[in-house]
Amino acid sequence: DAKTTQPTSMDCAEGRAANLPCNHSTISGNEYVYWYRQIHSQGPQYIIHGLKNNETNEMASLIITEDRKSSTLILPHATLRDTAVYYCIVRVAMPNTGNQFYFGTGTSLTVIP
Amino acid sequence: NAGVTQTPKFRILKIGQSMTLQCTQDMNHNYMYWYRQDPGMGLKLIYYSVGAGITDKGEVPNGYNVSRSTTEDFPLRLELAAPSQTSVYFCASSYLGTGYGYTFGSGTRLTVV
Numbered sequence: 001d002a003k004t005t006q007p008t009s010m011d012c013a014e015g016r017a018a019n020l021p022c023n024h025s026t027i028s029g030n031e032y033v034y035w036y037r038q039i040h041s042q043g044p045q046y047i048i049h050g051l052k053n054n055e056t057n058e059m060a061s062l063i064i065t066e067d068r069k070s071s072t073l074i075l076p077h078a079t080l081r082d083t084a085v086y087y088c089i090v091r092v093a094m095p096n097t098g099n100q101f102y103f104g105t106g107t108s109l110t111v112i113p
Numbered sequence: 114n115a116g117v118t119q120t121p122k123f124r125i126l127k128i129g130q131s132m133t134l135q136c137t138q139d140m141n142h143n144y145m146y147w148y149r150q151d152p153g154m155g156l157k158l159i160y161y162s163v164g165a166g167i168t169d170k171g172e173v174p175n176g177y178n179v180s181r182s183t184t185e186d187f188p189l190r191l192e193l194a195a196p197s198q199t200s201v202y203f204c205a206s207s208y209l210g211t212g213y214g215y216t217f218g219s220g221t222r223l224t225v226v
Contacts, residue, residue: 034214043117043203043217044156087155101215102172103148103155 004088009108012082018075020107022088025069032091033064034101035073037084044087044103047073078111085109115139119204119218126194126225134189134221136204144207145187146171146215147179149200156203162187194225 005023012018024033032051036044048055048062050071055062061074075082087106120135138145143164148156158171162181176198178190187206191198201222205215 036214041201041220041222043205043219044215045217046214049214101146101156102158105153105155 004090004104006086006088006104006107008105009110011110011112012075012078014080014111014113015077018073018078018082018109018111020073020075020086020088020109021070022072023070024088024090027068027090029068033062033068033071034089034091035060035062036087036089036103037082038087038106039081039084047086049091078109080111080113083109083111117204117206117216117218119202119221121221122219123222124224126191126223128194128196128225130194131190131192132194132223134191134202134204134223136187136189136218137185138187138204138206138216139185140206140208140216141184142206142208142216143184145181146205146207147177147187147189148203148205149173149198150203150220151200159189159202191223196225199223199225 032049034049035047038044048060050062064071085106085108087103089101117138146161147159150156157173159177160179162168165181165184168179181187201220203220204218207215
């Protein structure tokens, strides 16, 4: 299983872009990069995922390097409600057994007023 | 559309007692998962199911059992509760498991004393 490495914590000023890095140097060619976040003790919330190309949705943008060994989640205009733990996950796709997500300890993002 | 519903939200067990954590989803998802999250840690996969009648072990299955008699329900059974099982338990579901993220429940906070 491809592992991910994320900084333990980060701060971001409210209204600024939050850039959360993730290293996944052992990722396989058919493995996707997913991002989730967990606010307080709630269930994790899906943010975005991608394979090779950069992706954007209403919540965030995902930038994946050309060699796919790292990625960056961008929250374009961070708000206080974006304070959460952010998980970068590489999806292990196992035929006939479903996709198992392996969550690490993530990055604790604090948005500062 | 309720999504993934977990009951109970909180429970205190004595050592050696047993209980069942309930999980129901109304999205017709075929994949369902149970995770546990210890304080300050990421989520660890306990068991998963790719459809009714099919279950398999995740990273940390010892001390737990599951069943999947219907598409909607995926209960987690704790036999002979131990303090090491004090944790927050999250149930999740996904459709087909390819290219889709998980939908998580709100969690069950279990304390074994």
